[in-house]
Amino acid sequence: MTSRAATNATTDRSRLGRVVREALRRPAYLSMAIIVLVALIGPLLVRDPLEFLGDTLAGPSAEFWFGTDQFGRDIFARVVHAARLDLWVGLIAAALAVTVGMPLGALGAYRGGLFDTLLLRISESFQAFPTLLLALGIVAALGPSIPILVVIIALVNVPVYLRLTRSAVKPLVDSDFVLAARCAGKSQGAILRRHVLPNVSEIIFAQFSVNVAWAIQILAALSFVGLGVQKPTPEWGAMVRDGADYTIYGQWWVSVFPGLAILATVLTLNYLSDEIRHGQRRSIGNR
Amino acid sequence: MREGMTSPLLEVRDLVKDYVSRDAKLRQRVVRAVDGVSFEVWPAETFAIVGESGSGKSTVGRVILKLTDATDGHVSLLGEDILEIDEKRFRPMRRHLQMVFQDPLAAFDPRATIRSSLREFAEFGGERTRSQQNEAIAEAIRNVGLPPEIADRRPAEVSGGQLQRLSVARSLLVEPRLLFLDEPTSSLDVSIRGQIVNLLTSLQERDSLAYLLVAHDLRVVYAMAHRVAVMYLGQFVEIGTRDQVYGQAAHPYTRGLLEAAQLEEPERMGAPVRLSGEISTDHLGSSGCRLMPRCPYSESKCAEPQPLRETRAGQLVRCWKAVEAPNSIGLPEPPSPGDRS
Amino acid sequence: MTGRPASPVTESPPLLDIENLTVGFRTGRETASIPLQGVNLRVPRATRMALVGESGSGKSLTAAAVIGMLPKGAEILAGSIRLDGEEMLGASKQRIRDLRGRQIAIMFQNPRASLNPVLTVGGQIAEVIRTHSDAGRRESRRQAIDLLDQMGVSDARRRAGDYVHQYSGGMAQRAALAMALSCRPDLLIADEPTTGLDATLQQQVLELVVEQVATRGASLLLITHDIAIARQTCERTAVMYAGRVMESGPTASVTERPANPYTGALLRAFATVDEGRMYAIPGTVPTLLGPLSECPFANRCPDVADECRDIEDREVACVKA
Structure with missing residues (x-):
């Protein structure tokens, strides 16, 4: 018994080692980990993002790494604080979209018929509308507040999941192992839960990563036109907007650093999505 | 006394199945895949349907298992017309009627272990406790000539022949009376087809199982069938005993x-x-x-x-x-x- | 200098001569498996040769090596492939392309794999004819229609203008054969050309392949899992198992007096059966992770003997034969 426990412990340890090595081999995971870490504990380590600390519009220096903005606030501190907000909004909006879109899409694929056609048509007409315009319209009507922003961003992403899940589930519905489960007397719900959704989860996860990126972009875009996060709360898109006026006078840092933050996060999330998809292909290839 | 000798296990009358599709111009096109098929299967009997692909032979089996809806006709299982009842009421009756698929690798969830795939069948009707289920699974695997430890593997880690045996073991866990065998050997190499055929034959002899066999390999059908129907474009064109169909076609x-x-x-x-x-x-x-x-x-x-x-x-x-x-x-x-x- | 001699004397090299072909798969820097373990195979001119084997025997990989289309990760570890006496392994890429393009054509299990879906069937056959002769547009088109007609495509003039997805399975395989023959090959490699087809069609297509290859004086290398098909179509048969040729010779002697126990077992598995029982070879195919020092069939063979366990320095596939 003891020897067996010991072997288990070593395999656990080597498994942890493997996870760490794998993460290092794939820069997307590493980069994502750094961004999450910055968002989680970064705000505790940097200066107050709202305080007027020094000269206005001072360039990057040893004291203010990213320089200061028009009110003398530390841009580095603001970028780090904004990371938390942008990532949260992105995550929650994408999560909300997936919880609504995935079951609907799966049900549509499974049920077929009028229900499916109706769902498809509704989501198509939703998607035919320019996303940003749609979001703009709703925010303009309801007024900008962070919960409303989250819900709106989630809403415009629901059709994406709905259609993705539907197309992933569709071939599984008639697959032999699903028919076998029906022969075993399993109900539709049980089959969806045990056989269908687990087999599409990687596709959904890969899309989830892309969607967080989209959500962040939409938030930034809304803030850029002044309908997103309101002053003085630091948000990347709003910061880019604030700095835009100064860029033409050579004070580029006000816009460029938050812009780079958006770029890095969106790129990382997209790479991560590719990695998840490749990982899935590898594990199927090993079969 | 073997019950049911006076009446067939399965009786199919004038079965019709249409598939409706639409062409590029959205015109409706009805394809009658099964067009008035009648036959019955008796206990301990193998009734085979042969024909080329596209003849509709697999569709017959799928309709009988209610995996797809029939368009018309009657299918009675142990005296009850199963086309008349809905899926919920039919579910308990699935115990009598099981299926073995052509490609065993497609018939098992790629993510699940073989044990958990078999457990789905072992827990049918909720009559077995968890430990009884484990026992039944081990017993079923031994029954098809494999070691019970194989249950810890995933489908991709088992050879095609072994997986097809496990597929048979799985369907037998609910103690069915009739197995629909849909091309059970055609995804396997010739040198091991015989293993599956011999296994199915001995199981039939032991448990008086009835088989509805659909195959295009006429050697396999000759080895297994008692009666044979030849199907072409949705219709039976010839039915008889095996020796009649092979010797006096x-x-x-x-x-x-x-x-x-x-x-x-x-x-x-x-x-x-x-x-x-x-x-x-x-x-x-x-x-x-x-x-x-x-x-x-x-x-x-x-x-x-x-x-x-x-x-x-x-x-x-x-x-x-x-x-x-x-x-x-x-x-x-x-x-x-x-x-x- | 071409390898083709002036007169067909006995010394002329075989059309295709494969010697000790060893192919391995690597993952990273290590060789993970050796699916071909020294294959020897000769296809004489104007001969129909069947290469019979179960899945995993290496029959398709052998064909892939001949046409230079090994899958990713596979590499030739040893051996030689000579076409008309000229060594292909190590020759310049241009030379290999020339040789293969002129002399070898291939037909796959899926006929749609050898035809371009966005070009008309007749159009792409005509294009191949143009690159292999000095025929003009009109002439090559006429020849393409002619060729389709010879392959039994009914109403060839009209069907030449169709796309491959408009062809039924049997017709598509006929079109694929026309495509393969359009470059006038000396060797036609057919990899399971009838496996997806029903028996009645299988017979039609095989008879057509045999007839066409014979009238053109070409050789056929027919890769199949079905020894009955070999018997029906080919003069010579080679039986492969676990990356080796186990037995090779005139089809009649291989199938009627098999010298290798594996051939015998395979033939028994194909024999018609009765009373619910069929013959099955016990056990499973060995995994070819490294070079085998014993006969690959030793663990399943009914006649296994001690000397079967050590065949490292031998060329014969069965010590008892």
Whole structure:
């Protein structure tokens, strides 16, 4: 018994080692980990993002790494604080979209018929509308507040999941192992839960990563036109907007650093999505 | 006493299945995949349906298992018409009726271990406790000649032949009366096909299982079947005992199939038949003989409706020439009614 | 200098001569498996040769090596492939392309794999004819229609203008054969050309392949899992198992008096059966992770003997044969 426990412990340890090595081999995971870490504990380590600390519009220096903005606030501190907000909004909006879109899409694929056609048509007409315009319209009507922003961003992403899940589930519905489960007397719900959704989860996860990126972009875009996060709360898109006026006078840092933050996060999330998809292909290839 | 000897386990009457599709111009197109099929399966019997792909033979099995809806007809299982009842009420009856798939790798959830795939069947009806389930799973795996430890693996880690045995073991966990075998050997290498055939035969002998076998490998059908139906474009064109269909085939289609399969035995009656062309859904709607465009013996009268008619005791054939003018299609005269044994 | 001699004397090299062909798969820097373990195979001119084997025997991989289309990760570890006496392994890429393009054509299990879906069937056959002769547009088109007609495509003039997805399975395989023959090959490699087809069609297509290859004086290398097909179509048969040729010779002697126990077992598995029982070879195919020092069939062979366990320095596939 003891020897067996010991072997288990070593395999656990080597498994942890493997996870760490794998993460290092794939820069997307590493980069994502750094961004999450910055968002989680970064705000505790940097200066107050709202305080007027020094000269206005001072360039990057040893004291203010990213320089200061028009009110003398530390841009580095603001970028780090904004990371938390942008990532949260992105995550929650994408999560909300997936919880609504995935079951609907799966049900549509499974049920077929009028229900499916109706769902498809509704989501198509939703998607035919320019996303940003749609979001703009709703925010303009309801007024900008962070919960409303989250819900709106989630809403415009629901059709994406709905259609993705539907197309992933569709071939599984008639697959032999699903028919076998029906022969075993399993109900539709049980089959969806045990056989269908687990087999599409990687596709959904890969899309989830892309969607967080989209959500962040939409938030930034809304803030850029002044309908997103309101002053003085630091948000990347709003910061880019604030700095835009100064860029033409050579004070580029006000816009460029938050812009780079958006770029890095969106790129990382997209790479991560590719990695998840490749990982899935590898594990199927090993079969 | 074996019950059910006086009545069939499964009785299929005038089964019809239409598939509706739309072409590029959104015109509705109805394909009648199964067109008035009738047969019954008795306990401990193997009833085989043979035919080329596209003949509709697999669809018959799937309709009977209620995996797809029938368009018309009756299917009674142990005396109850199962086409009349909904999925929920049919679920407990699934215990009697199970299926073995063509490709075992597709029939198992790729993510699940073999044990958890088998457990789904072991927990049928909720009668077994967890430990009884484990015992039943181990027993079922031993029954098909494999070590119970294999249950810890995933489908991709097991060879095709072993996985097909496990597929049989899985369906037997609910103690069915009838197994629908859908091309059970065609995804396997020739050297191991025999393993599955022999396993199925011994299980049948032991448990009086009935099989509905759908296959295009005529060797496998010859080894397993008691009665054989030959299907072409949705209709049975010939039905009889195995020896009748293999030894005294009357329909040109059956004879063409046997000829193409190059079987060394049993000896066949009459002249060899060569079929030209290939099966095509274009001939599906025809009210006459659907083999006409491919049959070397066809003439204008073949365009009239062709019912199934008896040639020899228990042997039915859907070809007027086979009954009325056997000589014209290279067959000897059938024995006169008085000679029937 | 071409390898083709002036007169067909006995010394002329075989059309295709494969010697000790060893192919391995690597993952990273290590060789993970050796699916071909020294294959020897000769296809003489104007001969129909069947290469019979179960899945995993290496029959398709052998064909892939001949046409230079090994899958990713596979590499030739040893051996030689000579086409008409000229060594292909190590020759310049241009030379290999020339040789293969002129002399070898291939037909796959899926006929749609060898035809371009966005070009008309007749159009792409005509294009191949143009690159292999000095025929003009009109002439090559006429020849393409002619070729389709010879392959039994009914109403060839009209069907030449169709796309491959408009062809039925049997017709598509006929078109694929026309495509393969359009470059006038000396060797046609057919990899399971009838496996997806029903028995009645299988017979039609095989007879057509045999007839066409014979009238053109070409050789055929027919890769199949079905020894009955070999018997029906080919003069010579080679039986492969676990990356080796186990037995090779005239089809009649291989199938009627098999010298290798594996051939015998395979033939028994194909024999017609009765009373619910069929013959099955016990056990499973060995995994070819490294070079085998014993006969690959030793663990399943009914006649296994001690000397079967050490065949390292031998060329014969069965010590008892």
